[in-house]
Amino acid sequence: MTASSPISVPLGDGRDYAIHLRPLADAPALLREAGLAPHQCLVVTDATVAALYLDPLRNALEDSGWTVHTHIVPPGEASKSTDRLTALYDWALGLGVDRQTPVLALGGGVVGDLAGFAAATLLRGLPLVQLPTTLIAQADSAIGGKTGINHPVGKNLIGAIWQPRLVLIDPATLHTLSERDWTSGLAEVVKVALIADAEFADWLAARWDAVLAREPSVVASLVQRSATIKAKIVAEDERETRRRAILNFGHTFGHAIERVAGYGTFTHGEAIALGMRAALHLSRTLSPDESFDRAEALVARLPVPPGLAQISTDALTAAMSTDKKRHSGQLRFIVLDHIGQARVTADVTPDAIEAAWKAAKNA
């Protein structure tokens, strides 16, 4: 990996932080740079990631004087539960953490969300360090401070905005991802391109085979560009009162797919890929644009398993109404004006929603 300048996330109020694309072994140096002096730290990870990356990280930290405590959760969405959170609290408080004890989240979105929420709420807030190892986490979820767990009523309904002190992305970890996790992550990459960077969308389309093959220089560029876009949007609107909402492009539809199909049938990325098909159709209905053909072609390149066509449209529409992005009881959608520009709208008819679902099913 070639060294690149860190991406800064300027939040003000003493909470600015940097996103570094560097090898995981650089963690001790970057912790020190972020003002975290060697002491004790908590590393939270899952069993899959632990087998690959825990030992080298722990060795690097211990060599720099850190005392490392490790907590390993089972891989998968089911770990974003109140039971796992309670176990994490009991473990951390039993160790005698203090307010200078950092929590290092080593893994994908599940580990980042769970460990991040624990960091947000232990002693009213411990320093959080995100060490994302999946594409979805490196390009999206590890940046921006959203943390949380699931509730039987829906995903991510309990959580907090808690910014990391540091994000360290090692793109080399992406080469151990399964094929499905890689292509699922690409959905969020395509999403940021479509909503905010037309040139990046063209770049992706032009080298899609190299993207699928994970050609190392393409992987590093793709992560760098996605993370930069995400960081910029988050810095403009940390608490999602305005512009940050565009990051939910495809998500109102996608969350409904996950909820109705059952979590696990589609990955999050696959549900978002399908959701973007629906959202693009909705965008066409509201204001047609010639760039939508290219947008649809790019989204169509994201592999998704079959099954959406067999799900009832009424059930999908009903599931959307419990989405937490509702605003004063009203459902909102993210639509494109053209590739690279998105906006929020609540001005959508039931017919347009039904047509959008049909388009996603038939694509």
Next chain:
Amino acid sequence: MTASSPISVPLGDGRDYAIHLRPLADAPALLREAGLAPHQCLVVTDATVAALYLDPLRNALEDSGWTVHTHIVPPGEASKSTDRLTALYDWALGLGVDRQTPVLALGGGVVGDLAGFAAATLLRGLPLVQLPTTLIAQADSAIGGKTGINHPVGKNLIGAIWQPRLVLIDPATLHTLSERDWTSGLAEVVKVALIADAEFADWLAARWDAVLAREPSVVASLVQRSATIKAKIVAEDERETRRRAILNFGHTFGHAIERVAGYGTFTHGEAIALGMRAALHLSRTLSPDESFDRAEALVARLPVPPGLAQISTDALTAAMSTDKKRHSGQLRFIVLDHIGQARVTADVTPDAIEAAWKAAKNA
């Protein structure tokens, strides 16, 4: 009650809020002023407070177009538990809250901390309105955004800083407090005077009989002055990285007393009153000042039940070492330079701590 100007809490970043000393029935007008339009709201309270103040509040809200959902918890510290929090989550999410649904915490510190933490973490943050009805809450805990629940390892170990959108203090509610709750609350009032306002300390000493008798004009002034000091300190240092720590005067000792004696033996205020005796002795040891005689005389006026002398000093000292205010493993104390000025120090010998405990026991 005479109308008074609201106390402002300037936090910046769009999060400034006001503390109003007004009748509870003014809640609907103040919600609107704070940008919260009538829709649905969640009122969390305890059974004792509900019997006294829930109906008039609900009527006022409903008359202004609010749909009011009510959740009543048992009175007492035991309600700051993960079980109660989970029940609150299930209830709120079952109702279909959205991000504009405010949580109104009607009650004392327990209700404020529990409902405040639920507000901080439901959908990553709902608007919070503090309606404190006890002295300890009006003078202290409802201001500043500290929310949380207890854990078997210690009090308030799980929580968040989540600022209210509005604090409405109705001092008339203080007249229904038990004698013990009133005098317990006075400990936090004496504390803010000792750490930050010598003139207020003199004012309290000069009219202590009227304070104990809850003479209405004295009550309103006392709450107004305490809340103003608290608001000023919090606005200067929201996340307790510096000056806010002085609000913990008496608390390192006091928390240890609560932990060893068992919660419920002493009220929080009584433990803090005893803790301030120890902290004043420690202050004398570090830098004697002629004002300490007056400080000790004021603290001595706070009624506390007997029992501290029977508790082992070693057990108390050991209990201090799990305090969450530790900094990189080191215990810190708040001491006075003189009445009206406090500072944080870690430079305390075991002998000085032992002598401080002895002084508190013998006072």
